Amino acid sequence: MNAHFRPGRGELAHLERVSVDQSFHGILRSLEAIGAAGVALAVIRERVPDHEPEPGVFDAAVRFLTSLNEGAPPDEALLCLQIRALALLGFAPTLDRCVHCGKMPALGRAASFDAARGGIVCTACGGGRLILSAGALRRWVVVQATSEFPAQPWPDRERQEIRDALAQLDANHATVSVRERTAAASGRWEGRIS
């Protein structure tokens, strides 16, 4: 959709004209897809500060809506979008090594996850509250490195583990200020919350 507007007083703008480039009518065929689209747009609205362009997040959102429109599994598509939005906004968790000591988890093994510390934490460093199985870890890393959306549902357990870890990250980031978010995008964020 293209919206043309001119700035008005304060937060209000004058909408001059709107045209639709691409519609996503297919989403309306499924209640789950409608729900996932609503949650995704709410997450983006909450995370991206006003008047701050985030073209990467916008592209990811369009791809997400396109995938839902084409029948992608809604739960998995939503999780993919959340993972990518976090990464694009500078909050990708560390999943390849312990955030504290840098020790890499054994290949094919589950790891313990702590959102407040920004990723996986080895047992010697105190571990975390959640477990990410090897399958869930692998899936997350792949999703973060690509822009595709899944055509098939994921195994229930992996989907639930990723959903729980994202919810924990989300609760954690809800208290992070925009200033810290900017620092995170430049790699200076160390998991501190305000």
Ligand SMILES: [Zn+2]
């Ligand atoms: Zn460690």
